[in-house]
Amino acid sequence: MEILQLGYWFYFAQVWVAIGLLFIILEITDGSAIFFLPLGLAGLILGLILFLVENDFLQASLVPDKWYWIVASWIILSVIIAFIISMVQKKPKDDSDINQY
Numbered sequence: 376m377e378i379l380q381l382g383y384w385f386y387f388a389q390v391w392v393a394i395g396l397l398f399i400i401l402e403i404t405d406g407s408a409i410f411f412l413p414l415g416l417a418g419l420i421l422g423l424i425l426f427l428v429e430n431d432f433l434q435a436s437l438v439p440d441k442w443y444w445i446v447a448s449w450i451i452l453s454v455i456i457a458f459i460i461s462m463v464q465k466k467p468k469d470d471s472d473i474n475q476y
Contacts, residue, residue, distance in 0.1 A: 413454070
């Protein structure tokens with residue numbers, strides 16, 4: 376019955392890669408680069424971390440015991456990535472002439 380629980384699936388790297396790819400595909404349709412792209416990249420990073428832990432490249436202590444901490448780390452990663460993207464996209468505005476394109 377553990378397979379039917381949602382928290383069971385959050386420990387698989389393949390699930391996070393699928394979530395990451397889904398959000399990146401949604402970003403292609405949206406194009407804002409501030410909502411779906413950070414969620415997708417954070418999902419891919421989390422999938423990579425879980426994959427490396429699963430194959431003993433990283434310590435198992437990096438993965439939290441509770442599933443909601445994995446989701447919280449996904450949210451934190453996406454906020455950090457969104458902040459980085461917003462800092463990179465910031466362009467200086469020169470509003471001296473409104474007709475200048």
